[in-house]
Amino acid sequence: MNMHATTHDELHAEIADKFDTDAMAQESTLLNPRFYTTDFDELDRIDVTPVRAEWDKLIGQMKADPNKGHFKKTEAWDKVDWDNMEPKLKREFIDFLVSSCTAEFSGCVLYKEMKRRGKNPDICELFNYMARDEARHAGFINDALREAGVAVNLGFLTKAKKYTYFRPKFIYYATYLSEKIGYARYITIYRHLEANPDQRFHPIFKWFKEWCNDEFSHGEAFALLMRTDPKLTTSFANKLWIRFFLTAVYSTMYVRDHARPAFHEALGVDIDWYDQEVFRKTSEIAKQVFPMELDIDHPRWMPNLKRMERAFRKMEAAEKQGGLGGQLAKLTAGASAALAFASLYTIPVKKSTPPASVRLEPAY
Ligand SMILES: [Fe+2]
């Protein structure tokens, strides 16, 4: 938690000159990490009694703080030659770090706010630990960015970024998924680089294993919160919402990753393979609480992800083009993206029955 407070002033002093990272972090497009706000009073009324035994165990783990000393540079932090990094890779990697930092920090802001506004001791304790972790994560990425001569001004970002209001149940679905997908992303890169250390072009990836365990626990907490109210995952309407969030989160990730070809090439990772792998892990984990998974091997899945990605690229180009031609092109591309999404959303899901005990341990 203090990480943010202590580094804030330093961050202030070192804002980008070459790259406008504040503007990058502040941008609110459909694809960039968002800042959320919710009905904190409703969240505060949650009663964790139905999951008390598992809850106490999880909170005990978080309280023990196994990663307390992890997010510090050690001798394992190799010197990074930013000046000689291939410009396209540098641009994409910085973009990756900025958007990761923003995502981590947006979690921190939401969790901290819940902790600040809440009166329910169970909820406050949980959100306090999660805010602590996310502040460390964001701070650590910012440390890496600072070496490149850039840093995201987190204090400024809190004020300047637009907040999206989500009802608490949408926060559960979206945040649960983003924590679990975060775990799956970090661990997949970590395992890949463990097998191919020559492709680790930056030391931050060495920190990903313990890091992703934090995200895993955060996801566990949201799984428990959802278990306190069975309606959240069993009613007809909520199942449609869950499908919606799964489709939206997966397809957004696909489009976003494909905007960084040089970054993935440097890692030696095929983006289609990587994304499918992350979806597979996330879907397997999410069966702990969601009564279905998306069929990512369905013949309509990949073609429509690709269609959506092309549509987003066209939208971006149209925006740059401007004028009436640009407007029209943007509309057409937008419609094509919407159709692709509809096609993905209507792929029949694979139904499953969540286990009696919700808790999982990281297994990848
Ligand atoms: Fe995090």
Ligand SMILES: [Fe+2]
């Ligand atoms: Fe997290």
